[in-house]
Amino acid sequence: MPYNIAMFCDFFFPQPGGVESHIYQLSSKLIDRGHKVVIVTHAYAGRTGVRYLTNGLKVYHVPFFVIYRETSFPTVFSFFPIFRNIVIREQIEIVHGHGSLSSFCLEAILHARTMGLRTVFTDHSLFGFADAASILTNKLLKFILSDVDHVICVSHTCKENTVLRASLDPLMVSVIPNAVVAENFRPLSYTSRDPHHRSAPGPPQPLGPHDTITIVVISRLFYNKGTDLLIAAIPRILATHPNVRFIIAGSGPKAIDLEQTIERNVLQDRVSLLGPVRHEEVRDVMVQGQIYLHPSLTEAFGTVIVEAASCGLYVVCTRVGGIPEVLPSHMTEFAKPEEDDIVEATGRAIAKLREGKVRTELFHNQVKQMYSWTDVAQRTERVYDGISGVLSHDDFYQGAGAGGGWSATRGRAGIQSFALIERLKRYYGCGIWAGKLFCLCVIVDYLLYVLLEIFAPRSHIDIARNWPQKDLKAEKEKDMDSSKDGSGIGRKRSSRHRREK
Missing domain, CATH: 3.40.50.2000 (Glycogen Phosphorylase B;)
Known part of the structure; x- marks a missing residue:
């Protein structure tokens, strides 16, 4: 109805x-x-x-x-x-x-x-x-x-x-x-993959000790989003892991504190601040990293971590609110909403990626089946x-x-x-x-x-005219008929073209 x-x-x-x-x-x-x-x-x-x-x-x-x-x-x-x-x-x-x-x-x-x-x-x-x-x-x-x-x-x-x-x-x-619209959050590997190729992805390639791991953060920079925890954890994570860098997108009142921390610790070459990004640009930012960090203090659901997993990122997040319900345990590394625990959880995630223990290439199809x-x-x-x-x-x-x-x-x-x-x-x-x-x-x-x-x-009060609605069922049946008769139509068109010549 x-x-x-x-x-x-x-x-x-x-x-x-x-x-x-x-x-x-x-x-x-x-x-x-x-x-x-x-x-x-x-x-x-x-x-x-x-x-x-x-x-x-x-x-x-x-x-x-x-x-x-x-x-x-x-x-x-x-x-x-x-x-x-x-x-x-x-x-x-x-x-x-x-x-x-x-x-x-x-x-x-x-x-x-x-x-x-x-x-x-x-x-x-x-x-x-x-x-x-x-x-x-x-x-x-x-x-x-x-x-x-x-x-x-x-x-x-x-x-x-x-x-x-x-x-x-x-x-x-x-x-x-x-x-999430899983098609809009594909890993980089999907851009060159044949859509009709159904073979299972190969085993993960472990990252070497000198390979760079990029941690992505996309969030409003407010207190409830855990920006203070992020500011405190970044210098410690980068000091412990020399081949790690951050990409941070978002805006808010805590942006000034974040910028001051980066300048104070001279981390400009290892932390990129992108400012606010449009929603259609989120995927392009996410696929630049291997880990998504979500240090929120309160969250009812957390759509962004589903988007990150769909892009093939391993998620490090706080165990607060409804976040534990969102993704299965093999996609996430949980931490308490505390600075020390976030640093430790991020370290565990980096170690698992370097050892090839996480099959991030499988995340996209799994998320696609879970959320629609x-x-x-x-x-x-x-x-x-x-x-x-x-x-x-x-x-x-x-x-x-x-x-x-x-x-x-x-x-x-x-x-x-x-x-x-x-x-x-x-x-x-x-x-x-x-x-x-x-x-x-x-x-x-x-x-x-x-x-x-x-x-x-x-x-x-004038009644507004309704936007003309598509008959989706009729269009689907038409597309099916066209696909069945496509070869015959092509032959008819080519023969007619020859006659015109």
Whole structure:
């Protein structure tokens, strides 16, 4: 069943990142499966208004004030008129928000429930419970997710974190991981290999003691990405291993500290700083190395390490968050998020490569079998079917062993009620004082919606024309017929050409 879907998030291209790539790839695959998808984000430098990307993917760049790390200023109610206009123009049925810190995402879910639309939230990050910022974020998330239809997390660790932060029923949270386009992250050896050659790669060639090993780091240079650990570890790694060099790509507030460390230790000839790189250039940077170092302090999934493994790099990463779930043990060398352990783990990885103990030439095909955006789109589509009532709660949660729990807490067939009194009951349970404040916000949002319906009627909003969709099934059958009759067609064309002569 095709759906009209709107993805809401502050984070999207041209800014690079895992969330941005996830939204684009998921949207593209959903369009391939016959759905209509639009993306709504804030305006970026040089990008405002409406843009069309590949495959007819429409992006709305809304001009909103950005306060920190590409996050728009939270206004709660002022976004509602624009939101309503877009939703009505595009005839949206499902609102899918991404990111706990995205104001567009959280406000869109609130307004969508007020308008009677189905909602899905995808969490891409991990947060703590002790500091003031996490407490406020978790309270806000609990408010928004009290009335969401379903939640998706990118790893099982992320699911546990989100369930605890927002006090959710675990049955309403699904785990759907990120993926990569493996064809875009091929090792160098694949560029010259015959695509029809199916013989297994030969045994690895050990690196000699004097051969140079390049360690690649591609990351935003922020504290949570472990940049401080990286800065402390680089001089020690290079001092211990004379035939090792670093290539570091990325930007952020910690870039100055990294540059100062390199200058202080006179490592300019062994550490290359590339600055920010575009996502389509990531593969070209990765294939220059043999090891990928990922010293993150917190990570829900870590798409970049999957991309690195697909490029044939041996991954050294910290054992934090959902990272241990991402790749099998033979592709990774784990370390504690400590300077000494990162130095030791990197040393072990260098030794294994020099001894030929790691079959990195096999990584690409293994990653290709593990992760697929088509599979992610199919599983997300199943979530849409579940919240729309196409699937019963028993079919949706087959194998979970607790379908009754879902139906008891979510109503018949597991579908949320849009009735205002039912919504207020859910918000009221968010806290002694916070519950009353949340109910007040919902009432104001509902009154604003009534006023908009009166003074800006739907009949005055033009319906946008849909991008013409390809009939993929018909094209596939046509291609198969052409391949079968290709030789005959060629003979007919050549004979006709001779007659014309």
